[in-house]
Amino acid sequence: MADKIAVEGLNAWFGKTQALHEINMAVPENSITAIIGPSGCGKSTFIRCINRMHEEIRGAYSSGRVILDGEDVYGSGVDPVLIRRRLGMVFQKPNPFPTMSIKENAVAGIILNKRLNRHEIEETAEKYLRRAALWDEVKDQLNKPGISLSGGQQQRLCIARALAVEPEVLLADEPASALDPISTAKIEDLFTDLKERYTIVVVTHNMQQAARISDRTAFFLSGRLIEYGTTDKIFTNPSDKRTEDYITGRFG
Amino acid sequence: MKTDFRYMRRKVFGTTMLGLSLLAALAAVSMLFWILGYTFIKGVSAVNFDFFTKLPTPVGVPGGGLANSIVGSIIVVGMAALMAIPVGMATAIYLSEYGRGFFASTVRFVSDVLAGVPAIVAGIVAYALVVTRMHRFSAFSGSVSLALLMLPIIIRSSEEIFRTVPDTLREASFALGVPKWKTILSIVLKTASGGLVTGTILAIARVGGEAAPLLFTSFSNSFWNFNPGQPMATLPVDLFNYSISPYQDWQQKAWAAALVLVGMVLILNISARLYLARKGFKRNG
Numbered sequence: 001m002a003d004k005i006a007v008e009g010l011n012a013w014f015g016k017t018q019a020l021h022e023i024n025m026a027v028p029e030n031s032i033t034a035i036i037g038p039s040g041c042g043k044s045t046f047i048r049c050i051n052r053m054h055e056e057i058r059g060a061y062s063s064g065r066v067i068l069d070g071e072d073v074y075g076s077g078v079d080p081v082l083i084r085r086r087l088g089m090v091f092q093k094p095n096p097f098p099t100m101s102i103k104e105n106a107v108a109g110i111i112l113n114k115r116l117n118r119h120e121i122e123e124t125a126e127k128y129l130r131r132a133a134l135w136d137e138v139k140d141q142l143n144k145p146g147i148s149l150s151g152g153q154q155q156r157l158c159i160a161r162a163l164a165v166e167p168e169v170l171l172a173d174e175p176a177s178a179l180d181p182i183s184t185a186k187i188e189d190l191f192t193d194l195k196e197r198y199t200i201v202v203v204t205h206n207m208q209q210a211a212r213i214s215d216r217t218a219f220f221l222s223g224r225l226i227e228y229g230t231t232d233k234i235f236t237n238p239s240d241k242r243t244e245d246y247i248t249g250r251f252g
Numbered sequence: 253m254k255t256d257f258r259y260m261r262r263k264v265f266g267t268t269m270l271g272l273s274l275l276a277a278l279a280a281v282s283m284l285f286w287i288l289g290y291t292f293i294k295g296v297s298a299v300n301f302d303f304f305t306k307l308p309t310p311v312g313v314p315g316g317g318l319a320n321s322i323v324g325s326i327i328v329v330g331m332a333a334l335m336a337i338p339v340g341m342a343t344a345i346y347l348s349e350y351g352r353g354f355f356a357s358t359v360r361f362v363s364d365v366l367a368g369v370p371a372i373v374a375g376i377v378a379y380a381l382v383v384t385r386m387h388r389f390s391a392f393s394g395s396v397s398l399a400l401l402m403l404p405i406i407i408r409s410s411e412e413i414f415r416t417v418p419d420t421l422r423e424a425s426f427a428l429g430v431p432k433w434k435t436i437l438s439i440v441l442k443t444a445s446g447g448l449v450t451g452t453i454l455a456i457a458r459v460g461g462e463a464a465p466l467l468f469t470s471f472s473n474s475f476w477n478f479n480p481g482q483p484m485a486t487l488p489v490d491l492f493n494y495s496i497s498p499y500q501d502w503q504q505k506a507w508a509a510a511l512v513l514v515g516m517v518l519i520l521n522i523s524a525r526l527y528l529a530r531k532g533f534k535r536n537g
Protein backbone atom coordinates (compact mmCIF):
# COMPACT_ATOMS: atom_id res chain seq x y z
CA MET A 1 0.00 0.00 0.00
CA ALA A 2 1.16 3.48 -0.85
CA ASP A 3 1.94 5.97 1.87
CA LYS A 4 -0.81 8.54 2.23
CA ILE A 5 1.06 10.65 4.74
CA ALA A 6 4.79 10.81 5.41
CA VAL A 7 5.91 12.82 8.42
CA GLU A 8 9.56 13.83 8.23
CA GLY A 9 11.56 15.41 11.03
CA LEU A 10 8.57 16.98 12.69
CA ASN A 11 9.16 19.18 15.75
CA ALA A 12 6.48 21.16 17.53
CA TRP A 13 6.57 23.83 20.20
CA PHE A 14 4.22 25.64 22.54
CA GLY A 15 6.14 28.86 23.04
CA LYS A 16 9.48 27.72 24.42
CA THR A 17 8.44 24.19 25.40
CA GLN A 18 9.02 21.58 22.78
CA ALA A 19 6.17 19.09 22.58
CA LEU A 20 7.38 16.94 19.66
CA HIS A 21 10.93 15.90 18.79
CA GLU A 22 11.99 14.72 15.33
CA ILE A 23 9.01 12.55 14.46
CA ASN A 24 9.37 10.38 11.35
CA MET A 25 6.42 8.26 10.44
CA ALA A 26 4.62 7.04 7.32
CA VAL A 27 0.92 6.29 7.26
CA PRO A 28 -0.28 3.87 4.56
CA GLU A 29 -3.40 4.60 2.55
CA ASN A 30 -6.75 3.04 3.55
CA SER A 31 -5.52 1.89 6.92
CA ILE A 32 -6.18 2.74 10.53
CA THR A 33 -3.19 3.95 12.48
CA ALA A 34 -3.50 4.19 16.25
CA ILE A 35 -1.47 6.66 18.30
CA ILE A 36 -0.98 5.57 21.88
CA GLY A 37 1.04 6.87 24.79
CA PRO A 38 0.65 8.34 28.27
CA SER A 39 -1.11 11.64 28.87
CA GLY A 40 0.92 14.65 27.78
CA CYS A 41 3.21 12.68 25.45
CA GLY A 42 2.19 14.75 22.42
CA LYS A 43 -0.45 12.61 20.68
CA SER A 44 -2.89 15.48 20.18
CA THR A 45 -0.11 17.82 19.17
CA PHE A 46 1.05 15.28 16.60
CA ILE A 47 -2.26 14.85 14.79
CA ARG A 48 -2.94 18.59 15.01
CA CYS A 49 0.35 19.17 13.21
CA ILE A 50 -0.83 16.94 10.37
CA ASN A 51 -3.75 19.19 9.41
CA ARG A 52 -2.08 22.43 10.49
CA MET A 53 -4.42 23.01 13.42
CA HIS A 54 -1.46 23.24 15.79
CA GLU A 55 -0.50 26.69 14.50
CA GLU A 56 -3.94 28.06 15.44
CA ILE A 57 -2.90 27.98 19.09
CA ARG A 58 -1.28 31.21 20.18
CA GLY A 59 2.49 30.87 20.41
CA ALA A 60 2.48 27.39 18.86
CA TYR A 61 4.65 26.54 15.88
CA SER A 62 6.38 23.59 14.26
CA SER A 63 9.14 22.58 11.89
CA GLY A 64 9.65 19.62 9.58
CA ARG A 65 7.57 18.22 6.77
CA VAL A 66 4.23 16.47 6.48
CA ILE A 67 3.93 15.00 3.01
CA LEU A 68 0.37 14.35 1.86
CA ASP A 69 0.31 12.50 -1.48
CA GLY A 70 3.75 13.75 -2.30
CA GLU A 71 3.06 17.39 -1.41
CA ASP A 72 4.33 19.07 1.77
CA VAL A 73 1.37 20.56 3.65
CA TYR A 74 3.83 23.04 5.13
CA GLY A 75 5.19 23.96 1.71
CA SER A 76 5.38 27.63 0.84
CA GLY A 77 2.18 28.86 -0.74
CA VAL A 78 0.09 26.05 0.71
CA ASP A 79 -3.13 27.38 2.19
CA PRO A 80 -3.84 25.70 5.56
CA VAL A 81 -7.56 26.26 4.99
CA LEU A 82 -7.48 24.09 1.87
CA ILE A 83 -5.26 21.49 3.52
CA ARG A 84 -7.80 21.08 6.31
CA ARG A 85 -10.50 20.21 3.81
CA ARG A 86 -8.39 17.21 2.76
CA LEU A 87 -7.62 16.16 6.32
CA GLY A 88 -10.82 15.93 8.35
CA MET A 89 -10.71 16.02 12.12
CA VAL A 90 -12.86 14.65 14.93
CA PHE A 91 -12.33 15.92 18.44
CA GLN A 92 -12.40 14.28 21.84
CA LYS A 93 -15.52 16.10 22.98
CA PRO A 94 -18.33 16.14 20.43
CA ASN A 95 -18.71 19.74 19.27
CA PRO A 96 -21.71 20.18 16.97
CA PHE A 97 -22.62 23.79 16.23
CA PRO A 98 -25.28 24.79 18.76
CA THR A 99 -27.08 27.15 16.38
CA MET A 100 -27.53 24.47 13.72
CA SER A 101 -29.98 21.62 13.33
CA ILE A 102 -28.85 18.03 12.88
CA LYS A 103 -29.21 18.40 9.13
CA GLU A 104 -27.32 21.68 9.00
CA ASN A 105 -24.56 20.31 11.20
CA ALA A 106 -24.06 17.36 8.89
CA VAL A 107 -23.43 19.66 5.93
CA ALA A 108 -21.91 22.57 7.89
CA GLY A 109 -18.52 22.27 6.24
CA ILE A 110 -20.15 22.64 2.84
CA ILE A 111 -22.71 25.37 3.52
CA LEU A 112 -20.12 27.47 5.32
CA ASN A 113 -18.12 27.55 2.12
CA LYS A 114 -20.73 27.57 -0.61
CA ARG A 115 -24.46 27.90 -1.16
CA LEU A 116 -26.59 24.79 -1.43
CA ASN A 117 -30.28 24.71 -2.22
CA ARG A 118 -32.66 22.93 0.10
CA HIS A 119 -32.77 19.80 -1.99
CA GLU A 120 -28.98 19.52 -2.11
CA ILE A 121 -28.81 20.02 1.65
CA GLU A 122 -31.31 17.19 2.27
CA GLU A 123 -29.54 14.88 -0.11
CA THR A 124 -26.04 15.57 1.14
CA ALA A 125 -27.05 15.41 4.78
CA GLU A 126 -28.64 12.01 4.24
CA LYS A 127 -25.64 10.68 2.38
CA TYR A 128 -23.16 11.52 5.13
CA LEU A 129 -25.44 10.75 8.06
CA ARG A 130 -25.79 7.30 6.51
CA ARG A 131 -22.06 7.02 6.07
CA ALA A 132 -21.59 7.92 9.75
CA ALA A 133 -24.15 5.24 10.71
CA LEU A 134 -26.46 7.82 12.26
CA TRP A 135 -29.21 8.17 9.68
CA ASP A 136 -31.65 5.60 11.09
CA GLU A 137 -31.51 7.19 14.51
CA VAL A 138 -32.08 10.78 13.39
CA LYS A 139 -34.05 10.63 10.15
CA ASP A 140 -37.26 11.73 11.87
CA GLN A 141 -35.73 14.65 13.75
CA LEU A 142 -33.42 16.27 11.21
CA ASN A 143 -34.52 19.78 12.13
CA LYS A 144 -33.86 19.41 15.83
CA PRO A 145 -30.73 21.08 17.20
CA GLY A 146 -27.58 18.99 16.85
CA ILE A 147 -26.88 19.36 20.54
CA SER A 148 -30.15 17.67 21.44
CA LEU A 149 -28.62 14.30 20.56
CA SER A 150 -26.85 11.97 22.98
CA GLY A 151 -23.08 12.23 23.30
CA GLY A 152 -22.47 9.18 21.11
CA GLN A 153 -24.88 10.44 18.46
CA GLN A 154 -23.31 13.89 18.58
CA GLN A 155 -19.92 12.34 17.96
CA ARG A 156 -21.21 10.45 14.91
CA LEU A 157 -22.81 13.70 13.77
CA CYS A 158 -19.38 15.33 14.02
CA ILE A 159 -17.93 12.44 12.01
CA ALA A 160 -20.64 12.95 9.37
CA ARG A 161 -19.82 16.66 9.36
CA ALA A 162 -16.11 15.90 8.84
CA LEU A 163 -16.85 13.37 6.08
CA ALA A 164 -19.17 15.75 4.20
CA VAL A 165 -16.20 17.91 3.26
CA GLU A 166 -14.90 14.83 1.38
CA PRO A 167 -11.51 14.60 3.07
CA GLU A 168 -9.02 11.93 2.16
CA VAL A 169 -7.83 11.44 5.70
CA LEU A 170 -9.71 11.36 8.99
CA LEU A 171 -7.80 12.42 12.09
CA ALA A 172 -9.56 11.51 15.32
CA ASP A 173 -8.41 12.59 18.78
CA GLU A 174 -9.78 10.13 21.33
CA PRO A 175 -13.14 10.18 19.55
CA ALA A 176 -14.75 7.67 21.92
CA SER A 177 -13.22 8.59 25.25
CA ALA A 178 -16.27 10.55 26.37
CA LEU A 179 -18.70 7.82 25.31
CA ASP A 180 -20.34 4.75 26.83
CA PRO A 181 -19.28 1.23 25.66
CA ILE A 182 -22.16 0.82 23.17
CA SER A 183 -21.50 4.17 21.51
CA THR A 184 -17.80 3.35 21.53
CA ALA A 185 -18.45 0.06 19.75
CA LYS A 186 -20.49 1.91 17.12
CA ILE A 187 -17.66 4.34 16.48
CA GLU A 188 -15.16 1.50 16.23
CA ASP A 189 -17.32 -0.39 13.73
CA LEU A 190 -17.79 2.80 11.81
CA PHE A 191 -14.05 3.40 11.55
CA THR A 192 -13.48 -0.13 10.35
CA ASP A 193 -16.04 0.49 7.58
CA LEU A 194 -14.63 3.90 6.74
CA LYS A 195 -11.10 2.73 6.09
CA GLU A 196 -12.26 1.41 2.71
CA ARG A 197 -12.53 5.01 1.59
CA TYR A 198 -10.34 6.98 3.97
CA THR A 199 -7.01 6.87 5.71
CA ILE A 200 -7.62 7.07 9.44
CA VAL A 201 -5.31 8.18 12.24
CA VAL A 202 -6.83 7.77 15.67
CA VAL A 203 -5.48 8.77 19.06
CA THR A 204 -6.62 6.49 21.83
CA HIS A 205 -6.00 5.83 25.49
CA ASN A 206 -7.69 2.49 25.20
CA MET A 207 -5.24 -0.34 24.42
CA GLN A 208 -7.99 -2.80 23.53
CA GLN A 209 -9.42 -0.27 21.16
CA ALA A 210 -6.10 0.20 19.43
CA ALA A 211 -5.66 -3.55 19.20
CA ARG A 212 -9.20 -4.07 17.89
CA ILE A 213 -9.36 -1.51 15.14
CA SER A 214 -5.91 -0.44 14.02
CA ASP A 215 -3.57 -1.87 11.42
CA ARG A 216 -0.56 -0.02 12.70
CA THR A 217 0.24 1.46 16.07
CA ALA A 218 2.62 4.23 17.07
CA PHE A 219 3.78 4.57 20.66
CA PHE A 220 4.71 8.09 21.80
CA LEU A 221 6.54 9.02 24.97
CA SER A 222 7.61 12.50 26.08
CA GLY A 223 7.18 13.97 22.61
CA ARG A 224 9.14 11.22 20.88
CA LEU A 225 8.03 8.38 18.67
CA ILE A 226 9.37 5.36 20.51
CA GLU A 227 8.07 2.56 18.37
CA TYR A 228 5.94 2.23 15.27
CA GLY A 229 4.87 -0.91 13.50
CA THR A 230 1.99 -3.22 12.76
CA THR A 231 -0.45 -3.43 15.61
CA ASP A 232 0.20 -7.17 15.88
CA LYS A 233 3.90 -6.62 16.36
CA ILE A 234 3.52 -3.76 18.85
CA PHE A 235 1.07 -5.68 21.02
CA THR A 236 2.63 -9.14 20.86
CA ASN A 237 6.30 -8.53 20.38
CA PRO A 238 7.39 -4.92 20.95
CA SER A 239 11.07 -4.26 20.42
CA ASP A 240 11.36 -1.44 22.94
CA LYS A 241 11.18 -2.10 26.65
CA ARG A 242 9.20 1.10 27.21
CA THR A 243 6.53 0.07 24.70
CA GLU A 244 6.17 -3.24 26.44
CA ASP A 245 5.91 -1.57 29.84
CA TYR A 246 3.24 0.76 28.57
CA ILE A 247 1.03 -1.77 26.84
CA THR A 248 1.25 -4.19 29.72
CA GLY A 249 0.13 -1.40 32.01
CA ARG A 250 3.32 -0.96 33.96
CA PHE A 251 3.09 2.79 33.58
CA GLY A 252 0.98 5.52 32.03
CA MET B 253 -16.53 23.78 75.50
CA LYS B 254 -14.57 26.43 73.76
CA THR B 255 -15.30 25.15 70.25
CA ASP B 256 -19.01 25.23 70.90
CA PHE B 257 -18.79 28.86 71.82
CA ARG B 258 -16.88 29.63 68.67
CA TYR B 259 -19.43 27.79 66.61
CA MET B 260 -22.25 29.76 68.22
CA ARG B 261 -20.44 33.01 67.65
CA ARG B 262 -19.85 32.18 64.02
CA LYS B 263 -23.46 31.24 63.59
CA VAL B 264 -24.75 34.44 65.15
CA PHE B 265 -22.32 36.46 63.07
CA GLY B 266 -23.37 34.67 59.90
CA THR B 267 -27.07 35.18 60.57
CA THR B 268 -26.56 38.85 61.37
CA MET B 269 -24.64 39.44 58.17
CA LEU B 270 -27.29 37.66 56.14
CA GLY B 271 -29.96 39.82 57.76
CA LEU B 272 -28.03 43.02 57.08
CA SER B 273 -27.40 42.22 53.43
CA LEU B 274 -31.06 41.27 52.94
CA LEU B 275 -32.01 44.59 54.49
CA ALA B 276 -29.68 46.45 52.16
CA ALA B 277 -31.08 44.61 49.15
CA LEU B 278 -34.60 45.42 50.29
CA ALA B 279 -33.71 49.09 50.70
CA ALA B 280 -32.22 49.22 47.20
CA VAL B 281 -35.23 47.54 45.61
CA SER B 282 -37.77 49.63 47.51
CA MET B 283 -35.94 52.78 46.44
CA LEU B 284 -36.34 51.68 42.84
CA PHE B 285 -40.02 50.96 43.32
CA TRP B 286 -40.44 54.26 45.09
CA ILE B 287 -38.95 56.11 42.11
CA LEU B 288 -41.12 54.18 39.68
CA GLY B 289 -44.23 54.62 41.81
CA TYR B 290 -43.68 58.31 42.44
CA THR B 291 -43.04 59.00 38.75
CA PHE B 292 -46.15 57.05 37.90
CA ILE B 293 -48.37 58.92 40.38
CA LYS B 294 -47.04 62.32 39.37
CA GLY B 295 -47.02 61.69 35.65
CA VAL B 296 -49.92 59.45 34.86
CA SER B 297 -52.56 62.18 34.89
CA ALA B 298 -50.81 64.03 32.05
CA VAL B 299 -50.16 60.98 29.92
CA ASN B 300 -53.02 60.79 27.47
CA PHE B 301 -53.57 60.36 23.78
CA ASP B 302 -52.67 64.00 23.06
CA PHE B 303 -49.36 63.58 24.83
CA PHE B 304 -48.26 61.08 22.20
CA THR B 305 -49.82 62.77 19.18
CA LYS B 306 -49.73 66.57 19.62
CA LEU B 307 -47.03 69.21 19.50
CA PRO B 308 -46.30 71.22 22.63
CA THR B 309 -48.47 74.28 23.23
CA PRO B 310 -47.20 77.70 24.38
CA VAL B 311 -47.34 78.56 28.06
CA GLY B 312 -50.87 79.04 29.28
CA VAL B 313 -52.48 77.23 26.38
CA PRO B 314 -53.84 73.97 27.76
CA GLY B 315 -53.46 70.60 26.06
CA GLY B 316 -50.79 69.68 23.58
CA GLY B 317 -48.25 66.92 23.87
CA LEU B 318 -44.66 65.90 23.29
CA ALA B 319 -45.11 63.82 20.18
CA ASN B 320 -42.20 65.54 18.47
CA SER B 321 -39.78 64.83 21.27
CA ILE B 322 -40.84 61.20 21.62
CA VAL B 323 -40.14 60.70 17.92
CA GLY B 324 -37.03 62.91 18.25
CA SER B 325 -35.65 60.73 21.02
CA ILE B 326 -36.16 57.65 18.91
CA ILE B 327 -34.40 59.29 15.94
CA VAL B 328 -31.46 60.66 17.93
CA VAL B 329 -30.91 57.42 19.85
CA GLY B 330 -31.47 55.38 16.70
CA MET B 331 -28.84 57.30 14.75
CA ALA B 332 -26.47 56.94 17.70
CA ALA B 333 -27.04 53.18 17.66
CA LEU B 334 -26.41 53.07 13.90
CA MET B 335 -23.05 54.74 14.49
CA ALA B 336 -22.01 52.88 17.64
CA ILE B 337 -23.14 49.33 16.85
CA PRO B 338 -21.00 48.63 13.74
CA VAL B 339 -17.91 50.29 15.20
CA GLY B 340 -18.44 48.69 18.61
CA MET B 341 -19.04 45.20 17.20
CA ALA B 342 -16.06 45.40 14.89
CA THR B 343 -13.86 46.53 17.76
CA ALA B 344 -15.17 43.74 19.99
CA ILE B 345 -14.50 41.19 17.25
CA TYR B 346 -10.99 42.53 16.89
CA LEU B 347 -10.37 42.36 20.64
CA SER B 348 -11.73 38.87 21.18
CA GLU B 349 -10.75 37.16 17.91
CA TYR B 350 -7.54 38.85 16.83
CA GLY B 351 -6.34 41.31 19.46
CA ARG B 352 -3.05 40.51 21.12
CA GLY B 353 -0.27 42.53 22.54
CA PHE B 354 0.19 46.23 22.96
CA PHE B 355 -2.33 47.62 20.49
CA ALA B 356 -5.17 45.46 21.79
CA SER B 357 -4.52 46.35 25.41
CA THR B 358 -4.38 50.01 24.43
CA VAL B 359 -7.75 49.74 22.71
CA ARG B 360 -9.16 47.99 25.77
CA PHE B 361 -7.75 50.66 28.07
CA VAL B 362 -9.09 53.52 25.95
CA SER B 363 -12.51 51.94 25.87
CA ASP B 364 -12.46 51.58 29.67
CA VAL B 365 -11.52 55.23 30.01
CA LEU B 366 -14.27 56.17 27.58
CA ALA B 367 -16.74 54.19 29.70
CA GLY B 368 -15.85 56.36 32.66
CA VAL B 369 -16.22 59.67 30.83
CA PRO B 370 -19.12 61.72 32.25
CA ALA B 371 -22.01 62.11 29.84
CA ILE B 372 -21.67 65.88 29.74
CA VAL B 373 -18.09 65.56 28.53
CA ALA B 374 -19.28 63.43 25.62
CA GLY B 375 -21.62 66.33 24.89
CA ILE B 376 -18.81 68.86 24.89
CA VAL B 377 -16.76 66.69 22.56
CA ALA B 378 -19.68 66.40 20.14
CA TYR B 379 -20.21 70.14 20.49
CA ALA B 380 -16.61 70.86 19.58
CA LEU B 381 -16.47 68.30 16.78
CA VAL B 382 -19.82 68.87 15.14
CA VAL B 383 -21.75 71.88 16.42
CA THR B 384 -18.95 74.41 16.08
CA ARG B 385 -18.25 73.18 12.57
CA MET B 386 -21.84 73.11 11.39
CA HIS B 387 -22.48 76.42 13.18
CA ARG B 388 -25.73 75.15 14.61
CA PHE B 389 -27.26 72.65 16.97
CA SER B 390 -28.36 69.45 15.28
CA ALA B 391 -29.86 66.05 15.95
CA PHE B 392 -26.77 64.57 14.32
CA SER B 393 -24.43 66.16 16.88
CA GLY B 394 -26.66 64.79 19.65
CA SER B 395 -26.39 61.33 18.13
CA VAL B 396 -22.60 61.65 18.00
CA SER B 397 -22.50 62.41 21.73
CA LEU B 398 -24.75 59.45 22.55
CA ALA B 399 -22.74 57.20 20.24
CA LEU B 400 -19.61 58.12 22.20
CA LEU B 401 -21.38 56.97 25.35
CA MET B 402 -22.71 53.78 23.80
CA LEU B 403 -19.49 52.73 22.17
CA PRO B 404 -17.55 51.53 25.24
CA ILE B 405 -20.62 49.76 26.62
CA ILE B 406 -21.10 47.87 23.37
CA ILE B 407 -17.40 47.08 23.04
CA ARG B 408 -17.02 45.61 26.49
CA SER B 409 -20.30 43.73 26.65
CA SER B 410 -19.83 42.28 23.16
CA GLU B 411 -16.24 41.27 23.84
CA GLU B 412 -17.34 39.42 26.97
CA ILE B 413 -20.06 37.68 24.98
CA PHE B 414 -17.69 36.67 22.16
CA ARG B 415 -15.44 35.13 24.78
CA THR B 416 -18.24 32.93 26.03
CA VAL B 417 -18.33 31.21 22.62
CA PRO B 418 -16.30 28.04 23.27
CA ASP B 419 -13.02 27.69 21.38
CA THR B 420 -14.03 24.15 20.47
CA LEU B 421 -16.57 25.64 18.04
CA ARG B 422 -13.94 27.82 16.36
CA GLU B 423 -11.68 24.75 16.12
CA ALA B 424 -14.48 22.64 14.69
CA SER B 425 -14.99 25.24 12.01
CA PHE B 426 -11.28 25.67 11.19
CA ALA B 427 -10.92 21.89 10.97
CA LEU B 428 -13.66 21.85 8.31
CA GLY B 429 -11.51 24.14 6.19
CA VAL B 430 -13.56 27.24 6.89
CA PRO B 431 -11.50 30.45 6.80
CA LYS B 432 -11.21 32.49 9.97
CA TRP B 433 -13.29 35.46 8.81
CA LYS B 434 -16.06 33.11 7.74
CA THR B 435 -15.86 31.29 11.06
CA ILE B 436 -16.28 34.57 12.91
CA LEU B 437 -19.24 35.66 10.79
CA SER B 438 -21.06 32.34 10.60
CA ILE B 439 -20.18 30.58 13.83
CA VAL B 440 -19.00 33.06 16.45
CA LEU B 441 -21.48 35.85 15.67
CA LYS B 442 -24.40 33.45 15.30
CA THR B 443 -23.64 31.57 18.48
CA ALA B 444 -23.27 34.85 20.37
CA SER B 445 -26.24 36.59 18.77
CA GLY B 446 -28.59 36.29 21.74
CA GLY B 447 -26.14 37.95 24.09
CA LEU B 448 -25.14 40.55 21.51
CA VAL B 449 -28.72 41.68 20.94
CA THR B 450 -29.34 41.84 24.68
CA GLY B 451 -26.15 43.78 25.35
CA THR B 452 -26.94 46.24 22.58
CA ILE B 453 -30.50 46.84 23.77
CA LEU B 454 -29.18 47.49 27.27
CA ALA B 455 -26.63 49.94 25.87
CA ILE B 456 -29.41 51.77 24.02
CA ALA B 457 -31.53 51.87 27.17
CA ARG B 458 -28.55 53.16 29.12
CA VAL B 459 -28.01 56.23 26.90
CA GLY B 460 -31.67 56.78 25.95
CA GLY B 461 -32.28 58.73 29.13
CA GLU B 462 -29.27 61.03 28.89
CA ALA B 463 -30.09 64.74 28.85
CA ALA B 464 -26.77 66.41 29.64
CA PRO B 465 -24.95 65.72 26.33
CA LEU B 466 -28.03 66.66 24.32
CA LEU B 467 -28.56 70.07 25.95
CA PHE B 468 -25.98 71.71 23.74
CA THR B 469 -25.97 69.35 20.78
CA SER B 470 -29.43 68.33 19.58
CA PHE B 471 -30.83 71.19 21.70
CA SER B 472 -34.61 71.38 21.59
CA ASN B 473 -37.37 72.20 19.18
CA SER B 474 -41.07 73.00 19.65
CA PHE B 475 -41.97 71.79 16.20
CA TRP B 476 -41.72 68.71 14.09
CA ASN B 477 -38.31 68.22 12.60
CA PHE B 478 -37.02 65.20 10.75
CA ASN B 479 -33.85 66.81 9.46
CA PRO B 480 -30.81 65.51 11.33
CA GLY B 481 -29.01 68.75 10.47
CA GLN B 482 -31.44 70.79 12.54
CA PRO B 483 -32.16 70.97 16.28
CA MET B 484 -34.48 68.19 17.42
CA ALA B 485 -36.57 67.81 20.54
CA THR B 486 -35.87 64.81 22.78
CA LEU B 487 -37.65 63.55 25.87
CA PRO B 488 -34.81 63.96 28.36
CA VAL B 489 -34.10 67.55 27.27
CA ASP B 490 -37.80 68.47 27.32
CA LEU B 491 -38.03 66.88 30.73
CA PHE B 492 -35.22 69.12 31.91
CA ASN B 493 -36.57 72.29 30.33
CA TYR B 494 -40.11 71.75 31.53
CA SER B 495 -39.16 70.76 35.03
CA ILE B 496 -37.13 73.91 35.68
CA SER B 497 -39.87 76.12 34.28
CA PRO B 498 -42.05 78.00 36.76
CA TYR B 499 -45.31 76.93 35.15
CA GLN B 500 -47.48 74.35 36.83
CA ASP B 501 -48.69 73.07 33.48
CA TRP B 502 -45.16 72.50 32.19
CA GLN B 503 -44.01 70.82 35.36
CA GLN B 504 -46.88 68.43 34.93
CA LYS B 505 -45.62 67.71 31.40
CA ALA B 506 -42.14 67.08 32.79
CA TRP B 507 -43.51 64.33 35.03
CA ALA B 508 -45.35 62.84 32.11
CA ALA B 509 -42.14 62.94 30.05
CA ALA B 510 -40.33 61.23 32.92
CA LEU B 511 -42.93 58.51 33.05
CA VAL B 512 -42.80 57.89 29.31
CA LEU B 513 -39.01 57.86 29.37
CA VAL B 514 -38.90 55.37 32.24
CA GLY B 515 -41.52 53.33 30.43
CA MET B 516 -39.43 53.23 27.25
CA VAL B 517 -36.29 52.22 29.13
CA LEU B 518 -38.26 49.57 30.99
CA ILE B 519 -39.68 48.17 27.77
CA LEU B 520 -36.18 48.00 26.28
CA ASN B 521 -34.84 46.19 29.34
CA ILE B 522 -37.72 43.74 29.47
CA SER B 523 -37.50 42.97 25.77
CA ALA B 524 -33.77 42.34 26.16
CA ARG B 525 -34.45 39.79 28.93
CA LEU B 526 -37.29 38.18 27.01
CA TYR B 527 -35.18 37.91 23.89
CA LEU B 528 -32.39 36.21 25.79
CA ALA B 529 -34.78 33.87 27.59
CA ARG B 530 -36.49 32.82 24.35
CA LYS B 531 -33.15 32.38 22.59
CA GLY B 532 -31.78 30.24 25.41
CA PHE B 533 -34.93 28.18 25.43
CA LYS B 534 -34.82 27.53 21.72
CA ARG B 535 -31.20 26.55 21.79
CA ASN B 536 -31.83 23.83 24.35
CA GLY B 537 -34.36 22.26 22.07
Ligand SMILES: Nc1ncnc2c1ncn2[C@@H]1O[C@H](COP(=O)(O)OP(=O)(O)OP(=O)(O)O)[C@@H](O)[C@H]1O
Nearest residue numbers: 014017019037038039040041042043044045046057
Ligand atom coordinates in the same frame (compact mmCIF):
# COMPACT_ATOMS: atom_id res chain seq x y z
N1 LIG C 1 -2.12 24.92 24.60
C1 LIG C 1 -0.97 24.49 25.15
N2 LIG C 1 -0.09 25.39 25.64
C2 LIG C 1 1.06 24.98 26.19
N3 LIG C 1 1.43 23.70 26.27
C3 LIG C 1 0.62 22.76 25.80
C4 LIG C 1 -0.63 23.10 25.22
N4 LIG C 1 -1.25 21.97 24.84
C5 LIG C 1 -0.43 20.98 25.18
N5 LIG C 1 0.70 21.42 25.75
C6 LIG C 1 1.83 20.62 26.23
O1 LIG C 1 2.31 19.84 25.17
C7 LIG C 1 2.56 18.52 25.58
C8 LIG C 1 1.83 17.55 24.70
O2 LIG C 1 0.44 17.76 24.84
P1 LIG C 1 -0.65 16.92 24.06
O3 LIG C 1 -1.94 17.58 24.29
O4 LIG C 1 -0.20 16.73 22.67
O5 LIG C 1 -0.61 15.54 24.83
P2 LIG C 1 -1.52 14.25 24.64
O6 LIG C 1 -0.61 13.13 24.38
O7 LIG C 1 -2.57 14.52 23.65
O8 LIG C 1 -2.15 14.10 26.07
P3 LIG C 1 -3.59 13.55 26.49
O9 LIG C 1 -3.52 12.08 26.37
O10 LIG C 1 -3.74 13.98 27.91
O11 LIG C 1 -4.57 14.19 25.57
C9 LIG C 1 2.14 18.42 27.03
O12 LIG C 1 3.32 18.42 27.81
C10 LIG C 1 1.35 19.65 27.29
O13 LIG C 1 1.61 20.15 28.57
Ligand SMILES: [Mg+2]
Nearest residue numbers: 043044045173
Ligand atom coordinates in the same frame (compact mmCIF):
# COMPACT_ATOMS: atom_id res chain seq x y z
MG1 LIG D 1 -4.69 14.78 23.77
